[in-house]
Amino acid sequence: MLFINQQRALLAGCLSLGAIALSFGGSAEAQTVRPQQLAQVTSVSQLSDVQPTDWWFSALQSLVERYGCIAGYPDGTYRGNRALTRGEFAAGLNACLDRINELIAAGLADKVSREDLATVQRLQEEFAAELAALSGRVDALEAKTAELEANPLGLNATTSKLGFQVTTGIFAASEPGGATNNAIIPYEINVDFDTSFTGEDLFRIRLQAREVSQFDGDPVGFLFGPAVSGAGSDINDDVNLENVFYNFPLFNGRVDATFGLNDTTPGDTFVFGVPFQPLSDFADLPDVVYDGVGDTSLAFTWEAIEDLFFVSYGFGAGDPNDFTDGPASSVFGGGFFAGPTVHAAELAFTPTDTLIVALAGALTARGQAGAPTGFPLFADTDFAAASIGVTWEITPAVIFSGWYARTFVESGGFDDFDDFLAGFAFPDLFIEGADGGVVVGSPDSATANLIADDDGDFPFYAEVYYNFPITDNITITPGVYYITNVDGDDDDIIVGGVQTTFSF
Structure with missing residues (x-):
């Protein structure tokens, strides 16, 4: 157990050479552009192109049972005969690292053999540059994902924002010359695109749609309406560039x-x-x-x-x-x-x-x-x-x-x-x-x-x-x-x- 504790900082997430080389044997495009297409498997039998006669069959079976970090393609294939680049190898190494960390965090460090840990240590030293580059790309991707979730239109989260305001209501008036039983429901919709170039300035574009009537005899009108005056003044607009x-x-x-x-x-x-x-x-x-x-x-x-x-x-x-x-x-x-x-x-x-x-x-x-x-x-x-x-x-x-x-x-x-x-x-x-x-x-x-x-x-x-x-x-x-x-x-x-x- 002491040996394993000493290895925690070293194991940012690795597995044995056989596990990594075989579990990520696809093309570079499949690993870096479309990683979501890979799916974890719980049994080697789920991989249609892996046969018991393949020389890597026993290694896959052992890794699935011990670590569960083998991935296949959506069509149920493994494609074990395809060439493997150093970048793909690093991606697989990084993915399997997470599984070892999960085992250690769950108090199951005894399930990670000393031999696998030694292999992983050598692999981590050999592929240190690739792992560092991959980690940087993952961090950048996570940051970009968080920004897109906060700003679905792609605005910079710290300097730009998109705001909406809808103002409406129901109003009635007792007009000069007699009372009325009628009422109106005006509305005004504003969409503001705000951004800052220096952090101290503000650039705004406002789009507006509104339909606001002014009661006959009302000289002032509503605060959220147009700046108009006169009996029966009315604005009935489509979406316009307001400001x-x-x-x-x-x-x-x-x-x-x-x-x-x-x-x-x-x-x-x-x-x-x-x-x-x-x-x-x-x-x-x-x-x-x-x-x-x-x-x-x-x-x-x-x-x-x-x-x-x-x-x-x-x-x-x-x-x-x-x-x-x-x-x-x-x-x-x-x-x-x-x-x-x-x-x-x-x-x-x-x-x-x-x-x-x-x-x-x-x-x-x-x-x-x-x-x-x-x-x-x-x-x-x-x-x-x-x-x-x-x-x-x-x-x-x-x-x-x-x-x-x-x-x-x-x-x-x-x-x-x-x-x-x-x-x-x-x-x-x-x-x-x-x-x-x-x-x-x-x-x-x-x-x-x-x-x-x-x-x-x-x-x-x-x-x-x-x-x-x-x-x-x-x-x-x-x-x-x-x-x-x-x-x-x-x-x-x-x-x-x-x-x-x-x-x-």
């Missing part, structure tokens, strides 16, 4: 830069954010960017003073693919500079880890008619907007957030308008991972799109929601929001429902 952007650090991480190729706005890089997870689209960031400007953008955020002061700037273009002409229904131009454009900037102050105060502004132009002359980055401004926002974590369980935005309209037939929002979010309310919220405000700019004239009465908005997880991948959000004076005639609308989000 493409690349976010990357510069200057040792002091600058966070983003290049957005599709459906991105300069404000996407701003520091200020709200903690709400509501049903409505209004309980989000202030919309200081004209809706038509949301395709291509170049933006950055500079950490001017570490953990204290941030400066952000972005330039966006709404129709960058067309040099001179905008959409067929538009009289405005296209291209990166002559189409709809926006310049947006933010100054964010973070005096503590729990407080953010931010000032933001934007200049937006709907575009020129015809090709640009010169470099008209700030030409033909139609909208100007400014906002101030505050988010304060009062305690880990109570967060206050609010903002005020003023939009100055130079054209379009509407007066200037004011939006504001304020509310409280309650993380981990009742259960861990849940989030409740109460929000009030005025969606003045959204309501202005529904009426020809502003009668001076601002609309009032209120929402209550509770977002809670069912599992790590399923979240339920019941909620209701209420908006007054949505069409200038003191009409109200109430929208409520239950939203479900699946993420995996």
Whole structure:
């Protein structure tokens, strides 16, 4: 027994010369490319081409009975007359090693004879290089198999991932002018391909399919729906390329830069954010960017003073693919500079880890008619907007957030308008991972799109929601929001429902 214990480190998995040479007598292709075609046998009689008159018959019989590491082909043959390469021999040696280790681990070391151990030791010394190479290939194969199991599309497990999110629910509304007994079931499906080239950057491609209707008289719509406004606005899409952007650090991480190729706005890089997870689209960031400007953008955020002061700037273009002409229904131009454009900037102050105060502004132009002359980055401004926002974590369980935005309209037939929002979010309310919220405000700019004239009465908005997880991948959000004076005639609308989000 002492002799056997001393041999355990040496026996990474070998057997006698006869066992290995005869048990793996197939071609190199059969051993290295299609090893799964070999099958263990429990009796020599299972091998149709092995006869008692063969000179290796007794050796095979003994090895099957003692070690059980003889393999045959699926057609029941052994092919013992075929030539054996050193690589095939090493493969057989390595396979039979596992069997000896199993016997030792099971306390059956006495079943391994001293003669076989001595033979195996000599073989291991002779074929050390081949065994090392084979071990490396096996380790690489196991690592690749594990990666493919974790990422069936072949994405790098450490730098890439594939994510799915499906948002749906059932919603109903009491519309202006009377109640309705109908309900809708909208949906939005997002597929995100995320990858990183340096470990600190992010490249994302998002595919999206959605069918989201906006109730007649609802000026804000759902948070998971499209950024549209107006009575009866509707999106019914096939699968589309929804979002493409690349976010990357510069200057040792002091600058966070983003290049957005599709459906991105300069404000996407701003520091200020709200903690709400509501049903409505209004309980989000202030919309200081004209809706038509949301395709291509170049933006950055500079950490001017570490953990204290941030400066952000972005330039966006709404129709960058067309040099001179905008959409067929538009009289405005296209291209990166002559189409709809926006310049947006933010100054964010973070005096503590729990407080953010931010000032933001934007200049937006709907575009020129015809090709640009010169470099008209700030030409033909139609909208100007400014906002101030505050988010304060009062305690880990109570967060206050609010903002005020003023939009100055130079054209379009509407007066200037004011939006504001304020509310409280309650993380981990009742259960861990849940989030409740109460929000009030005025969606003045959204309501202005529904009426020809502003009668001076601002609309009032209120929402209550509770977002809670069912599992790590399923979240339920019941909620209701209420908006007054949505069409200038003191009409109200109430929208409520239950939203479900699946993420995996």
